[in-house]
Amino acid sequence: MPYIANTDEQRRQMLATLGLDSVDELFADVPPELRCGELDLPAGHPEQEVGQQVARLARHNTAGLVSFLGGGFYDHFIPAAVDALASRSEFYTAYTPYQPEASQGTLQAIYEYQTAICRLTGLEVANASLYDGGTAVYEAMMMALRVTRRNRVIVDEALSPIYRKMVRSYTRNLGIELVETPSRAGLADRDAIAEAIDDKTAAVIVQNPNFFGCIDDASDLAEMIHDAGGLLVASVYPISLGLLKPPGEMGVDIAVGEGQSLGLPLSFGGPYLGFMAARKKHMRKMPGRIVGRTTDAQGRDGFVLTLQAREQHIRREKATSNICTNQGLCALRALMYLSMLGKAGLPELAQRCADKADYARRRLLDVPGVTMRFPNRWYFNEFVLNLPVAADKVIRGLFQRGLAAGFPLGRYWPEMNNSLLLAVTEKRTKEDIDFLAHTLDVILR
Amino acid sequence: MAFQDKPMTLIFEKSVPGRRATRNVDRDVETPFTIREDLLRDAPAELPELSELDIARHFTELSRRNFGVDTGFYPLGSCTMKYNPKVCEQAAVMPGFADLHPLLPQLPGGEMLVQGALAVLHEMDLMLRAICGMGGFTLQPLAGAHGELTGAMIIAAYHRDRGNAKDVILIPDSAHGTNPASAAIAGYDVKTIPSDPHGLMDVDALREHLDDKVAGVMLTCPNTLGLFNPRVKDIADLVHGVDGLMYYDGANLNALLGRCRPGDLGFDIVHLNLHKTFAAPHGGGGPGAGPVGVVERLVDFLPTSVVVAHDDGTYTLDYDRPKSIGYVAPFYGNFGVILKAYTYLLSVGRDGLAAVADNAVLNANYVAAKLREHYDVAVDGLCMHEFVASASRQAAHGVRAIDVAKALIDRGYHPPTVYFPLIVDEAMMIEPTETEGKETLDAFVAAMGEIAELAKSDPEALHAAPTDTPVGRLDETTANRKPDVAAPC
Numbered sequence: 001m002p003y004i005a006n007t008d009e010q011r012r013q014m015l016a017t018l019g020l021d022s023v024d025e026l027f028a029d030v031p032p033e034l035r036c037g038e039l040d041l042p043a044g045h046p047e048q049e050v051g052q053q054v055a056r057l058a059r060h061n062t063a064g065l066v067s068f069l070g071g072g073f074y075d076h077f078i079p080a081a082v083d084a085l086a087s088r089s090e091f092y093t094a095y096t097p098y099q100p101e102a103s104q105g106t107l108q109a110i111y112e113y114q115t116a117i118c119r120l121t122g123l124e125v126a127n128a129s130l131y132d133g134g135t136a137v138y139e140a141m142m143m144a145l146r147v148t149r150r151n152r153v154i155v156d157e158a159l160s161p162i163y164r165k166m167v168r169s170y171t172r173n174l175g176i177e178l179v180e181t182p183s184r185a186g187l188a189d190r191d192a193i194a195e196a197i198d199d200k201t202a203a204v205i206v207q208n209p210n211f212f213g214c215i216d217d218a219s220d221l222a223e224m225i226h227d228a229g230g231l232l233v234a235s236v237y238p239i240s241l242g243l244l245k246p247p248g249e250m251g252v253d254i255a256v257g258e259g260q261s262l263g264l265p266l267s268f269g270g271p272y273l274g275f276m277a278a279r280k281k282h283m284r285k286m287p288g289r290i291v292g293r294t295t296d297a298q299g300r301d302g303f304v305l306t307l308q309a310r311e312q313h314i315r316r317e318k319a320t321s322n323i324c325t326n327q328g329l330c331a332l333r334a335l336m337y338l339s340m341l342g343k344a345g346l347p348e349l350a351q352r353c354a355d356k357a358d359y360a361r362r363r364l365l366d367v368p369g370v371t372m373r374f375p376n377r378w379y380f381n382e383f384v385l386n387l388p389v390a391a392d393k394v395i396r397g398l399f400q401r402g403l404a405a406g407f408p409l410g411r412y413w414p415e416m417n418n419s420l421l422l423a424v425t426e427k428r429t430k431e432d433i434d435f436l437a438h439t440l441d442v443i444l445r
Numbered sequence: 446m447a448f449q450d451k452p453m454t455l456i457f458e459k460s461v462p463g464r465r466a467t468r469n470v471d472r473d474v475e476t477p478f479t480i481r482e483d484l485l486r487d488a489p490a491e492l493p494e495l496s497e498l499d500i501a502r503h504f505t506e507l508s509r510r511n512f513g514v515d516t517g518f519y520p521l522g523s524c525t526m527k528y529n530p531k532v533c534e535q536a537a538v539m540p541g542f543a544d545l546h547p548l549l550p551q552l553p554g555g556e557m558l559v560q561g562a563l564a565v566l567h568e569m570d571l572m573l574r575a576i577c578g579m580g581g582f583t584l585q586p587l588a589g590a591h592g593e594l595t596g597a598m599i600i601a602a603y604h605r606d607r608g609n610a611k612d613v614i615l616i617p618d619s620a621h622g623t624n625p626a627s628a629a630i631a632g633y634d635v636k637t638i639p640s641d642p643h644g645l646m647d648v649d650a651l652r653e654h655l656d657d658k659v660a661g662v663m664l665t666c667p668n669t670l671g672l673f674n675p676r677v678k679d680i681a682d683l684v685h686g687v688d689g690l691m692y693y694d695g696a697n698l699n700a701l702l703g704r705c706r707p708g709d710l711g712f713d714i715v716h717l718n719l720h721k722t723f724a725a726p727h728g729g730g731g732p733g734a735g736p737v738g739v740v741e742r743l744v745d746f747l748p749t750s751v752v753v754a755h756d757d758g759t760y761t762l763d764y765d766r767p768k769s770i771g772y773v774a775p776f777y778g779n780f781g782v783i784l785k786a787y788t789y790l791l792s793v794g795r796d797g798l799a800a801v802a803d804n805a806v807l808n809a810n811y812v813a814a815k816l817r818e819h820y821d822v823a824v825d826g827l828c829m830h831e832f833v834a835s836a837s838r839q840a841a842h843g844v845r846a847i848d849v850a851k852a853l854i855d856r857g858y859h860p861p862t863v864y865f866p867l868i869v870d871e872a873m874m875i876e877p878t879e880t881e882g883k884e885t886l887d888a889f890v891a892a893m894g895e896i897a898e899l900a901k902s903d904p905e906a907l908h909a910a911p912t913d914t915p916v917g918r919l920d921e922t923t924a925n926r927k928p929d930v931a932a933p934c
Contacts, residue, residue: 002797003528003724004804005882011804014811014883018827023803026810026827027704029673036706040575044794047532054788058541060561062549069546072775079467081497083538085504089726092534093513095524096730098862101914102854104453105511106729109504112456115931119490125930128730131587134775142630162775169748169771170594173601173632215484245486267537268562269547269776270587271732283928289730293932294924300452302916306924312590312626313865317635322626325588325720329728339456339500340466343492348469351477358478378481396554404555407548430473 066432067404070382070423072160074261077427079340082263086333100304107303110291113335120241121255122248123277128289129331133258134166136274137235139287140254144203144231146285152177152200156188158210161412186214186374197228207235213382214374222251238262240380242350254278263337264330273330287321349426353381357424363437373419382423391420397443403436455932456503460494491934510915512859518885522831522862522874525699525721533785547776556761563760566777567752569787577715578708579738583747584778590623592716592735597631598770599714600661600690602746611660619644619866624663643824644670644868661690667697669866671828681711698722700806700830703799713740723786734782748773804879805830812877815890819897823869831876833869844900844907846871851910856892
């Protein structure tokens with residue numbers, strides 16, 4: 001079903017208007033030797049069969065796993081209103097709001113999203129979103145280079161290893177000096193960072209809570225890098241900001257993060273949402289779309305894409321970024337989610353996650369041989385356990401009992417083969433946690 | 446459009462202190478956990494305090510102030526605003542896909558738990574190869590421009606591997622702005638090649654700029670004037686002569702589906718926009734998806750990971766790719782968007798795909814022919830899936846492309862892309878797409894004709910447009926000079 005409206009009769013009439021006999025004549029500019037034969041594709045199918053085929057593939061994926069997997073991507077509950085309201089096709093079938101009078105819905109929603117991100121992060125300006133948390137880290141780094149006109153960046157090891165890989169890929173041809181400093185006992189190593197900072201350092205990049213789940217207040221790092229004339233960039237988990245000190249209060253200059261936990265399904269890796277907030281003085285160096293509030297001739301408030309002189313369609317090779325599309329619909333969902341949770345609901349949800357994670361820690365530490373990888377740290381909803389055996393050894397067994405126990409850190413840190421990263425959201429019950437502890441105990445015996 | 450006149454307030458301004466929309470699950474563990482106080486925030490973020498009904502009304506009201514493809518004709522040139530079938534939306538929210546954690550396949554034994562998803566990625570790769578004549582695809586890039594950046598990184602990896610010292614990418618002046626921006630961000634110097642009077646890459650001008658420093662050439666085909674360059678193969682031969690790579694900007698692939706393939710035209714790297722050509726919705730500016738395909742000799746440079754299909758019918762992910770450019774996205778791309786495009790391709794199939802291009806090109810030519818009575822059109826003969834009209838005749842009466850655009854909004858149409866490409870004065874780039882029927886096109890042409898008449902008789906009426914919208918033309922200068930990008934607390 002190709003979703004074509006014209007009938008044969010209409011096509012005949014249209015060709016007659018053009019003075020042509022067949023559609024083939026419209027392709028006269030394509031030299032015959034460059035044309036292709038019939039494509040090697042399956043034939044089209046009616047909707048009923050298409051739906052069945054896709055549903056069959058969906059059933060080839062696991063269902064009903066009790067999951068303690070996090071690592072930056074979390075299984076939070078999504079209120080029905082988010083799906084229902086974001087499904088209004090006036091939102092999802094629109095393009096980037098180039099014509100503001102016909103796009104006030106999208107534009108106002110993005111302005112409200114920007115406002116919500118500013119309030120959550122404690123910073124003054126936010127953009128209309130970036131692709132995901134990893135590209136947001138990369139864009140924040142590039143922005144810091146533009147602001148400082150420097151060329152050296154320090155990255156804490158406890159920034160997501162996936163994001164560190166992305167940053168390395170993106171900077172490979174750019175002659176940027178990337179320095180990775182090791183973390184110490186689960187936190188950014190202050191001494192190593194102090195030593196690495198010099199007068200060419202544009203930014204220090206950290207994460208809070210970091211990849212190991214440890215809460216790492218970066219206030220002292222902010223002071224350190226500011227003294228050297230650079231910026232502090234932090235990647236943050238937005239749900240944690242229901243409770244934790246916002247980056248703006250720590251002295252962070254550019255806060256970014258993965259917005260998936262704000263009402264977006266895990267969906268095997270996307271579409272997600274990169275958010276970015278910064279200080280007002282750096283606004284004109286920001287990448288991506290930004291919506292501003294203004295007025296029309298009658299004095300009515302309205303919203304427009306603004307500060308476009310930064311962007312690729314105006315500046316071409318001199319633009320602050322090549323970004324055209326943002327994640328408009330995902331930003332809309334994040335705004336809906338934050339509105340549904342609300343001022344009281346978000347801290348309450350964050351507290352619920354922290355409570356359950358604390359319970360999980362205590363239950364799992366009762367299992368003989370299980371210890372904390374980073375003891376004496378403060379955690380939000382994620383933490384690293386050390387097992388008496390390689391984490392890989394227990395994961396299969398737990399799968400067979402319907403449990404995704406967590407992420408084995410040995411994949412990115414060979415020396416942490418026995419370490420397992422676990423996340424607990426409000427969707428995991430006390431029974432789930434007890435079942436995990438019991439099953440781990442059985443498997444380890 | 447059914448717009449309302451009452452002024453819209455911000456969702457934050459509707460807050461009633463103490464009001465709630467959700468009830469969180471009760472604490473089922475015995476004790477609350479207290480995080481050390483100095484690590485906590487002093488006060489909760491000032492998020493809205495509303496009921497679910499308040500929120501439903503707010504967003505329903507916002508949606509009524511928006512124009513989508515489902516609202517009306519949306520001939521936004523180069524954006525391919527075709528209809529987004531509902532079956533594709535349904536596919537993307539199936540629990541077996543929507544609930545899948547992307548880290549699962551990185552766990553031992555985890556790949557076997559996501560076989561359906563890996564099958565989608567692999568089959569999508571195969572279908573896109575067949576459509577484009579390429580040797581392999583990555584589905585990782587998260588948008589079209591992200592695909593361009595990925596392509597430019599692959600160009601760099603290829604030359605690094607060959608020991609070539611090349612630092613220039615050539616781009617025609619008619620290109621989308623993302624092309625030069627992407628090449629520059631990947632570390633290249635961008636040189637602009639002037640177009641001939643038809644907006645086609647001038648082969649002589651190309652020869653002039655072509656030397657050993659040239660890493661590649663980025664082209665859109667058909668170009669932004671909607672013309673197929675019959676000399677594209679000659680251009681490719683010239684570029685390959687200096688060991689440069691040919692990059693295909695897939696924004697306009699809709700015109701060529703099932704008629705010819707970028708690989709056969711001499712292109713080495715292509716990016717596609719699944720949210721244009723393959724009917725995934727644009728979402729009010731994303732999420733998109735920008736898969737990148739390469740010819741066989743470049744497959745080793747594709748991003749990590751890559752899905753591998755085994756003889757026993759299972760799939761795994763290959764992370765051990767020494768020549769790969771690395772990760773451009775955290776996982777496998779915008780999977781939900783890929784799933785929509787996959788569903789679309791299953792529905793359309795090989796027979797339907799050629800009909801898509803045929804009708805897209807027929808619709809564009811039909812509108813162009815009908816509009817010539819009232820407007821200049823940038824090229825004389827046939828076009829492909831889109832064309833560029835100009836308000837230059839109307840400019841004599843003081844009416845500009847922007848005025849025509851705003852008058853179209855009052856008549857229930859989304860305007861064309863205006864003031865692009867930069868090589869046409871008062872440009873209005875029109876792309877009807879294949880999903881529109883003749884009667885819609887006729888009505889649009891009539892509205893454009895009426896506006897052209899008004900331009901002569903009452904230009905002031907056009908300067909005042911739009912009037913049938915919640916706001917009139919907005920003061921963008923003040924928005925730029927005194928940016929208000931977030932509501933104060």
